[in-house]
Amino acid sequence: MDAALPSPTNGPINSPAHSPATSAPVLVKCPHCGTVMPESAEFCPGCGWSMTPLAPGERAAAAVAYLTIVAGTVILFLPAFRKNRFVRFHAWQSVLLWAVFLVLSAVALRLSDVAAAMVFLLFGILAALAMLFLWIVLTLKAWQGERFELPLFGDLAERLP
Ligand SMILES: [Zn+2]
Incomplete structure (x- = not known):
């Protein structure tokens, strides 16, 4: 609960390279x-x-965060990952990306009428494919324990708590 508590490390560190750095x-x-x-x-x-x-649980959480905007939001609120920069970075990136995708989809749906149906259909398919591709890449990167930053979204996710 208290933000001043020292965060525990990610389990035992295998390499005994912990000599006090002096010079x-x-x-x-x-x-x-x-x-x-x-x-x-x-x-x-x-x-x-x-x-x-990274613990397997952290990598799994970061990957699951991309599932939907709901999963990302839930993970942001989970106490277990409150202090986990890696998981929170991916969760924020997921929430931001999904939010933009959903808003754009809603706008496109509202704007579309019969005349624009064909254009909308094409645009919609392209946007959905792009999102699917991004989603696969991001989920994989999170699972591999990488901090994969999207141009814009990653910058913002980095700054969020
Ligand atoms: Zn490298």
């Missing part, structure tokens, strides 16, 4: 793409690979 910052290499970054980095700046071990 220069320790650099680590991303096992996924080879980008070099400070040891303190949570995510690879190159490809979004998570540098801290």
Whole structure:
């Protein structure tokens, strides 16, 4: 409940590389793409690979968050993931993406009449396919433990609590 409580880490850390850093910052290499970054980095700046071990439950939650806007919202409110930056990032990204998709769909539905039916149908099919593709990619990335940022949506999700 209290925001001042220290958050627990993600289970045991396997590597005993926990010597007190005194001089220069320790650099680590991303096992996924080879980008070099400070040891303190949570995510690879190159490809979004998570540098801290993620529990399967966290990856599952992040993937499930993309299921619908409802799933994303529920996960944002779950106390278990209150302090989990990884899960919350994906949940926010899902909520934002779904919100825009639903609003656009509603607007398109209202605007469409018989004359525009063909255009609307084509646009609708294209938009649905694009959303399906995005959805598959995002769910997969979340499941693989990656912080995959969409251009606009990812920026906003990053800033949200
Ligand atoms: Zn990387």
